[in-house]
Amino acid sequence: MTCGEKEAGRMKTVVSSVQAKELDQYAIEEMKMPSLILMERAALAVVDALEKKAETLKCVLVVCGTGNNGADGVAVGRILHLKGYDVNVCCLGEEQRYSPELRQQLEIAKKYCVSLVNNPSWNEYTTIVDAIFGVGLSRNVTGFYLEAIKQINQTFARKVAVDVPSGLCSDSGRILGHAVRADETVTFAFLKKGLCLYPGCEWAGETCVADIGIYERKNETPEAYTHAVEWQDVRCLLPKRAENGNKGSFGKVLFLAGSRQMAGAAYLCASACLRSGAGMVKIHTAQENREILQTLLPEALLSTYAEGQADFQMLKEDLEWCDVVAAGPGLGQGPQECSLLQFLLENCAKPLVLDADALNLFGKNPHWAKKLPKTCVFTPHLMEMSRMTGKTLEEIQREPFHSADEFAKRHQVICVLKDARTVIAVPDGRSWVNLSGNSGMATAGSGDVLTGITAALLAVGEDPAHMAALAVYLHGCAGDVACGRKGDRSMTAQDIIGALPEVFKRGVDKNGEKQSNKGIYIAGRDCAKF
Ligand SMILES: NC(=O)C1=CN([C@@H]2O[C@H](COP(=O)(O)OP(=O)(O)OC[C@H]3O[C@@H](n4cnc5c(N)ncnc54)[C@H](O)[C@@H]3O)[C@@H](O)[C@H]2O)[C@@H](O)CC1
């Protein structure tokens, strides 16, 4: 966000380390904001966070590296010292490597008689502030830095990281050798990608984004940065339901789902779709599923085909009837399902969601890429992505943004790469990372629920990319409500559907917002006004 738009409801910006540095420079060089002022605000924000648990500040150690993260740390030490806290500052690394800002901060600190130590007794401190490396970490941590990080982690002190836990790659969230396991992280200006992805988000602990006077460039386009959906974005982007609407105007969704004896997946996606506002839902499925689906979900219309008798004429009529199509959950990959899906792709110009077996079949039939309609959302989990692209799971997981972006651009589709932190990429370069949800969602059928929500939103929303990002966020919010009710071990996909009414009905309150974003919040934001 630019400074003028600060609270105007734009999605939360997430930056790479390169972008973080560019925006620092932009604030300093273009906006003429002196670097020392930014640093002072950064340090004050950290002190603010520290004082939220003042009882832990009996004896504080600030560990600093040689760069500007270290300079922030020295400023934190000085402010704490001047407030009367017992604080020691320890600078690691050779003096000749100190950044100019660190030298300046040390000069000030010395004048104020801040206690500087070389060999701290690690276990004496009640709080340790980690200011060794920030976004400037460029390689694996070794030597005395590694030793210091190990020492910090071994103590029982409260650990607060400045900008990024040291040792964490701020782009990928990977641990570069060893990293500080922080209780809290105060990150500056913007969330960093590595703080959103696993394992980074776990190592950062509760993460606070502090406004220190660095904002996006004016007139920046949305594709310049990754974003994270927040509840206020749902309020802005989810179309209001017209008071005078009818079931036809709220979206007619067709599911090609559920082969023989696979009624469950068809039920889950169709049910989630109805719970997400779709006016009408029809399931095109195997005949054997008719009775069970009629019993489980009497609201859904059904078109059924007998074994070996795929009815292409009926599918054609269903495709004419609907506004949006979703294919794949429980579909199977037999020759009949393969030909149904191929027929669907050849005859469908409507927005389409492809999930599960539709993705597996797509992987086996790469020539289908030419048949995709204009608006197409792919929702692969890592294994499905691997099958479609030939990349290893490790490759995809190491660079989820790149993998999703590459796929989206190659096939001109919206790619929802599902994982504990789902990444959404669009051919025009926009991307999102989802912060809602929990490990309880790693349960069979959870993805089918997302397919249903996505199809429902595509049927009513203007921008399919926004709708895909909202669907992922709302799916996670429902997962968080379900987790609150049933616990992460016991919740099921049906519990996620069961939580949708609460998510759509009352929204997420202040606590819900915090919960849904896994402890990431914006300092000073008044959630009550959402
Ligand atoms: N005015 C500014 O530019 C601002 C900078 N800020 C702080 O500055 C930080 C970025 O500062 P820097 O760009 O100086 O980077 P860092 O302070 O994160 O680290 C860079 C230093 O660490 C060294 N280094 C990197 N990886 C290493 C490794 N594995 N082993 C040993 N040494 C290693 C580099 O050679 C360099 O000296 C941010 O994270 C933030 O904390 C904030 O105060 C906001 C304002």
Ligand SMILES: Nc1ncnc2c1ncn2[C@@H]1O[C@H](COP(=O)(O)OP(=O)(O)O)[C@@H](O)[C@H]1O
């Ligand atoms: N640890 C986790 N934290 C948050 N969300 C998760 C986690 N694990 C899985 N999910 C979400 O749950 C869903 C699982 O989908 P998928 O793997 O397709 O399940 P299925 O094929 O059983 O329906 C995805 O939306 C994914 O993002």
Ligand SMILES: [K+]
């Ligand atoms: K740090």
